[in-house]
Amino acid sequence: MEKLLSSELETRIKAVRYNIAAAAAKSGRESADVRLLAVTKHVPAETINAARALGIDLIGENREQSLGEKYGELERCGLEIHFIGHLQKNKAKSVIKMASCVQSLDSIALAAELERQCVAADKSISAFIEVNIGKDPNKSGIDPEALAGFIESLREYRHLSIDGLMTILPFGLSDLQNERYFSKMHELYVDIRAENRDNIDIHELSMGMSLDYMQAVKHGSTIVRIGTALFSLQR
Numbered sequence: 001m002e003k004l005l006s007s008e009l010e011t012r013i014k015a016v017r018y019n020i021a022a023a024a025a026k027s028g029r030e031s032a033d034v035r036l037l038a039v040t041k042h043v044p045a046e047t048i049n050a051a052r053a054l055g056i057d058l059i060g061e062n063r064e065q066s067l068g069e070k071y072g073e074l075e076r077c078g079l080e081i082h083f084i085g086h087l088q089k090n091k092a093k094s095v096i097k098m099a100s101c102v103q104s105l106d107s108i109a110l111a112a113e114l115e116r117q118c119v120a121a122d123k124s125i126s127a128f129i130e131v132n133i134g135k136d137p138n139k140s141g142i143d144p145e146a147l148a149g150f151i152e153s154l155r156e157y158r159h160l161s162i163d164g165l166m167t168i169l170p171f172g173l174s175d176l177q178n179e180r181y182f183s184k185m186h187e188l189y190v191d192i193r194a195e196n197r198d199n200i201d202i203h204e205l206s207m208g209m210s211l212d213y214m215q216a217v218k219h220g221s222t223i224v225r226i227g228t229a230l231f232s233l234q235r
């Protein structure tokens with residue numbers, strides 16, 4: 001398989017960081033308030049380790065199986081791993097061993113299973129609630145109207161630390177439509193933050209991907225999830 005040169009990877013990481021800083025500055029934010037999460041699905045462990053050496057300290061994987069295949073080879077010193085894909089209950093046990101955060105909490109059944117596995121493993125895990133802001137029937141995630149009720153029912157899962165909201169926008173929208181959804185997500189985030197509870201302290205807003213992360217930063221994203229712009233071999 002063709003490989004990404006480390007020099008090219010360095011250039012791309014710099015470019016993405018530069019764009020994040022520029023978008024943050026434009027909207028009066030600090031670039032330090034936005035974390036870059038490198039989405040490493042389809043990326044071999046060797047390239048992930050090269051990215052780690054270039055300062056990437058947070059990665060996201062969307063499938064338990066591919067994470068499992070690479071996990072043993074990753075230079076994990078200082079590397080934080082988030083799970084960002086739809087998680088099936090029967091993979092929860094394996095994922096909580098490898099990831100420190102599940103960004104894709106999208107059902108009570110999954111919350112209950114994560115809780116059960118955390119109790120068994122005597123640990124806690126961070127979780128973000130995935131919000132289907134565009135009400136896209138092909139996407140998982142909680143409807144914006146159902147979010148408050150969903151959060152209320154997460155209170156009993158004491159081994160889950162509910163730290164953030166995550167969203168994936170519908171594909172193929174105009175810039176303006178993207179911005180509307182990002183702005184709606186930010187409103188939800190601000191509203192929810194006003195009412196903190198014991199295990200629920202929402203302080204992360206994970207939104208923005210390769211094509212729209214600058215708009216997401218403009219609307220308050222605290223974590224952008226970038227795959228293609230960093231790792232694509234076609235450019």
Ligand SMILES: *Cc1c(COP(=O)(O)O)cnc(C)c1O
Pocket residue numbers: 039041062084085168209210211225226227228229
């Ligand atoms: C693949 C993926 C991304 C990254 O998308 P790019 O357009 O390649 O930057 C972000 N979030 C999730 C949940 C993904 O599955």
